[in-house]
Amino acid sequence: MLHQIIGQAEKHPSLIPLLVFIGAGGTGAGLYLLHLALFNPDVSWDRKNHPDPWNKLGPDDQYKFYSVNVDHSKLKKEGPHF
Known part of the structure; x- marks a missing residue:
């Protein structure tokens, strides 16, 4: 080829x-x-020791590759703390 x-x-x-x-x-x-x-926090390679990595993200953590016009350091958490 x-x-x-x-x-x-x-x-x-x-x-x-x-x-x-x-x-x-x-x-x-x-x-x-x-x-x-x-x-990506949605991907878990180690399910035995770290089954839910998305639960440890804070409201100011940026997990997207590129965010348009969003300052993640100034976001407030809305909702209960798990």
């Missing part, structure tokens, strides 16, 4: 930027999925 891609890139050099962009996009998507798997 890689041989076919290289052959097409040699025949049509205008495809090279497209192939680079698709390869970089796949890498970025893979890194984002890795970030979600490692740092």
Whole structure:
């Protein structure tokens, strides 16, 4: 398969930027999925010792990758403390 891609890139050099962009996009998507798997509080890798990691989040903890116009340090907790 890689041989076919290289052959097409040699025949049509205008495809090279497209192939680079698709390869970089796949890498970025893979890194984002890795970030979600490692740092998302909804994911629990150790169910025996740490079954509910989402219960230990405070109201000012930022767990999203990017938040638009939200200052997490000034949020107040609404609701009961578990």
